[in-house]
Amino acid sequence: xxxxxxxxxxxxxxxxxxxxxxxxxxxxxxxxxxxxxxxxxxxxxxxxxxxxxxxxxxxxxxxxxxxxxxxxxxxxxxxxxxxxxxxxxxxxxxxxxxxxxxxxxxxxxxxxxxxxxxxxxxxxxxxxxxxxxxxxxxxxxxxxxxxxxxxxxxxxxxxxxxxxxxxxxxxxxxxxxxxxxxxxxxxxxxxxxxxxxxxxxxxxxxxxxxxxxxxxxxxxxxxxxxxxxxxxxxxxxxxxxxxxxxxxxxxxxx
Amino acid sequence: xxxxxxxxxxxxxxxxxxxxxxxxxxxxxxxxxxxxxxxxxxxxxxxxxxxxxxxxxxxxxxxxxxxxxxxxxxxxxxxxxxxxxxxxxxxxxxxxxxxxxxxxxxxxxxxxxxxxxxxxxxxxxxxxxxxxxxxxxxxxxxxxxxxxxxxxxxxxxxxxxxxxxxxxxxxxxxxxxxxxxxxxxxxxxxxxxxxxxxxxxxxxxxxxxxxxxxxxxxxxxxxxxxxxxxxxxxxxxxxxxxxxxxxxxxxxxxxxxxxxxxxxxxxxxxxxxxxxxxxxxxxxx
Numbered sequence: 001x002x003x004x005x006x007x008x009x010x011x012x013x014x015x016x017x018x019x020x021x022x023x024x025x026x027x028x029x030x031x032x033x034x035x036x037x038x039x040x041x042x043x044x045x046x047x048x049x050x051x052x053x054x055x056x057x058x059x060x061x062x063x064x065x066x067x068x069x070x071x072x073x074x075x076x077x078x079x080x081x082x083x084x085x086x087x088x089x090x091x092x093x094x095x096x097x098x099x100x101x102x103x104x105x106x107x108x109x110x111x112x113x114x115x116x117x118x119x120x121x122x123x124x125x126x127x128x129x130x131x132x133x134x135x136x137x138x139x140x141x142x143x144x145x146x147x148x149x150x151x152x153x154x155x156x157x158x159x160x161x162x163x164x165x166x167x168x169x170x171x172x173x174x175x176x177x178x179x180x181x182x183x184x185x186x187x188x189x190x191x192x193x194x195x196x197x198x199x200x201x202x203x204x205x206x207x208x209x210x211x212x213x214x215x216x217x218x219x220x221x222x223x224x225x226x227x228x229x230x231x232x233x234x235x236x237x238x239x240x241x242x243x244x245x246x247x248x249x250x251x252x253x254x
Numbered sequence: 255x256x257x258x259x260x261x262x263x264x265x266x267x268x269x270x271x272x273x274x275x276x277x278x279x280x281x282x283x284x285x286x287x288x289x290x291x292x293x294x295x296x297x298x299x300x301x302x303x304x305x306x307x308x309x310x311x312x313x314x315x316x317x318x319x320x321x322x323x324x325x326x327x328x329x330x331x332x333x334x335x336x337x338x339x340x341x342x343x344x345x346x347x348x349x350x351x352x353x354x355x356x357x358x359x360x361x362x363x364x365x366x367x368x369x370x371x372x373x374x375x376x377x378x379x380x381x382x383x384x385x386x387x388x389x390x391x392x393x394x395x396x397x398x399x400x401x402x403x404x405x406x407x408x409x410x411x412x413x414x415x416x417x418x419x420x421x422x423x424x425x426x427x428x429x430x431x432x433x434x435x436x437x438x439x440x441x442x443x444x445x446x447x448x449x450x451x452x453x454x455x456x457x458x459x460x461x462x463x464x465x466x467x468x469x470x471x472x473x474x475x476x477x478x479x480x481x482x483x484x485x486x487x488x489x490x491x492x493x494x495x496x497x498x499x500x501x502x503x504x505x506x507x508x509x510x511x512x513x514x515x516x517x518x519x520x521x522x523x524x525x526x527x528x529x530x531x532x533x534x535x536x537x538x539x
Contacts (some may be wrong), residue, residue, distance in 0.1 A: 033381050054424060061348060088426035100416040111425035114435065160421070165427060 006032035006073070007171060007201040008053055015048060017060070022048050024225045026067075030218075034195060035202045036211035037233065040222035040248070046205050049222070051175050053203070054090040055083050071171070082163035088115055091164035095176040097156035099148035099163070104140050106160055107148045111167035119233050126166050132201075134162035135192055154185025163191065165200075172196065174204040178211065209249055214239050221245045284515070290511035294505045300513070303473040307498030308489075313510055319388075319483030320517070322455055323467065326392025326455045326479065332449060333401050334396075339407025339445075344382035344433050346375045363401035368461040370398045391467025398462050399452040406448025410441035443532040450525035454518045460487040477496050486514040 015023035022047045030036050042235035050067050051057045055076065069076050076086050088111070099107050108127040117123055127144075131137040136158040140151070148159055157177060163170060164167040174193075178186040193202060193215045208211050212219050213233060218232040221240075229236060229245045240246050255263070302312025338355075346352040374394030384390040414437050422432040438445075460468075468488040477481045490510045493503040 056420060056424065059420070060424070084423075084428055085427045087424055092424040094417060094421065094424075096417060098415075098421040100418060100421065101440055110427075110435070113426060114427035115432045163425065191417070239448070 002177040006033070007029070007032040007034075007071070008203070009070040009073075010049070010052070011068040011070065012048070013052065013065070013069060014201040015045075015057070015066075016064040017054065018062045022225050023052075025229045028220060028227060028230055030201060031198075031205060032244065033197055033203050035197055035204065035215055037207045037216035037219045038203065038222060039207075039209065039219060040228075041079075041210050042207075044222040046222040047175055050175055050203055050205050051092075053171065054087050054092050054173055056092065058083065065183075088167050090168050090171040091167070091169035093157070093161050093164055093172065093174045093177045095159050096180050097153055099151070099156050099159050102148060103145050104148050104151070104159060105144040108163050108166050111163060115167060123168075127162075130162040131159075133165055134158045135138060135188060135195075136162055144230060149166045152185070154181050157181060157185065157189060158192065161189075161196075165196075169200070171201045171203070174202065174209060176205050179207060186211070209237075209251075221248060223248070258531050287508060287511050287515060290505070291508035291510075294509035295512060299509055304471065306313065306458055307503075308471060308493050308508065309502040313484075313486070313489060313506075315472055315475060315482040316486045316489040316510065317513065317517075319468075319485040319511075320487075320514075322388050322476060322483055323391050323395055323463065323485060324453050324456050326388055327395035327399065328449065328453055330396035330498065331399050331452065335400050335403025336407045336445060338400075339404045340411065340433060340438075342404070343411045344437065345429060359401045361405050362397075363405075366461075367398055367459055368464075370394055370464040371464050371466060373397075374462060379466055385480065386465075386469075386482045388465055388467055388476060388479045388483055391483075392462045392479075394462045394466045395459060398459060399455055402452045402455065403449060406451075407441070407445050410444035410448065410532040411437055413444065414440050416476045444501045444515060446532060447525050447529045450521055450528070454521045457517055457521070458487055458514065460485075460491055486510055486517075 006029050010026050010028045013023055013026040014021065020032045026049060040046050048057065050231070051188075052065070054074070057063050057065070065077065071086070071090065075081075100110060100140060101111070107124050108130050112123050112126060117126075118138060128141075130135065136155060139155060140146075140159075143150075148156060151159060157180075161172075163178070176202055181189065193204065196202060197206060204215065205214075216233045218231065219233045219236040221228045221236065221242075221244075223244055229240055229242050231241070236245060237249055240249065269535045284395070299312045301314050301315065303314060305311030339357075342352055342355055346355075371394065374390060374397070377389035378384045378393050379386060382390075384393075418436050418440065419432055427435070463485055467482055467487050469482040470484075470492055472482055472484050490507055493510070494507045495501065
């Protein structure tokens with residue numbers, strides 16, 4: 001296997017909510033165009049760690065970070081980094097589908113518009129491309145002017161993925177993107193993740209072990225704010241180094 | 255029926271009776287005013303000027319005056335209140351300054367309206383030299399309803415789930431863009447409702463306009479914002495307590511009260527239909 005470019009990197013990251021030490025000395029490298037899954041019991045810090053990479057934790061009062069988070073080798077917490085520029089480059093899909101109360105078209109166009117794109121022809125083209133990559137185009141092409149709320153939960157989540165992709169980020173962060181969806185919609189999202197890997201680096205937080213095993217190249221297991229083990233997904237699920245990893249994936253706790 | 259069901263039946267019976275009592279009181283007041291006032295309502299009453307020491311004629315100057323004050327106070331209170339509400343809820347975070355603003359806003363709403371009147375007189379009428387005028391009266395009334403507008407805006411924005419904010423911010427939108435393009439349109443129906451309710455409040459206030467704008471008798475329409483006007487609530491007060499012939503103007507008083515109540519009622523109906531209209535728009539857009 002040839003050496004891949006490192007897209008995201010965490011160097012000795014510690015993170016605090018007030019006095020609570022939520023992430024403890026985490027080091028991790030995520031390669032470009034790979035899918036990495038974070039697993040671990042609730043409250044282990046995996047979602048917190050995910051949100052560091054598009055600085056969503058900045059929105060929470062009383063948080064504190066030490067260490068470095070790098071995107072393409074550059075510290076994203078550097079004072080010179082504009083957080084809206086960063087988020088344009090690092091898209092995010094949330095646990096619950098959260099389309100805006102706008103039309104399907106305007107939902108996907110939103111990211112372009114807030115980032116100053118005025119060219120309607122280009123917007124139209126990007127909306128179609130994004131909906132196509134999110135495998136939603138065929139289902140919505142005749143009702144782009146309808147409210148996004150008329151879509152099913154699974155369709156809404158794919159709309160949110162399309163919305164995130166419209167501004168051409170290079171990284172997609174997914175925070176339990178399928179946990180609120182039925183099995184068929186979940187399968188569609190997983191299929192989509194396979195497709196998207198060609199163009200994006202994807203980090204996905206999941207509570208679903210099978211999902212992690214199915215979609216990811218590498219898996220990180222978190223426990224009580226520590227990264228216990230991070231390796232090839234096959235290795236983690238078939239032959240983990242640590243006992244706690246073994247216990248978690250076999251369902252003995254968590 | 256066993257014992258606990260009887261207790262429940264009895265308790266809810268009391269609750270129900272008390273709820274209907276409220277409706278009953280409202281209907282009684284309305285009926286009383288309508289019964290006594292409907293007789294004087296006529297085209298002349300609505301479009302004429304007071305005559306014969308306000309015992310005859312119409313109340314047009316008071317209607318126009320009240321409408322001017324409603325509009326004027328909103329022009330002031332709407333932008334200031336909505337912007338403060340947005341700032342407090344969306345931008346300021348949760349520090350001591352915000353807590354301070356919030357406590358002060360609540361205190362402001364607890365101040366008796368007569369104090370607003372005196373303050374308005376001292377600041378707008380005298381210090382700033384606006385004189386007794388629509389401008390001074392509107393500003394005073396605007397101050398009075400400011401807490402209401404701020405709080406409604408805050409509540410309306412608080413009701414929007416955070417997932418819409420994070421969703422927008424995660425797409426590289428700034429906070430201002432998020433507020434402007436996502437949160438405000440969703441909160442708008444409720445903000446509008448609060449606003450219109452404050453207009454209703456303004457239309458009925460007497461004390462704040464007493465020293466700042468209201469004229470005892472002024473049988474002409476205002477020409478500029480520096481003119482004095484008559485106003486419905488004050489006119490009502492005048493002809494019921496200190497008119498030239500109180501007995502003779504009794505029916506005029508009921509007529510005035512009926513017009514005032516009708517205006518407030520119309521405004522509330524308008525508020526409801528606007529909220530429904532915008533509510534539907536938000537859903538389908």
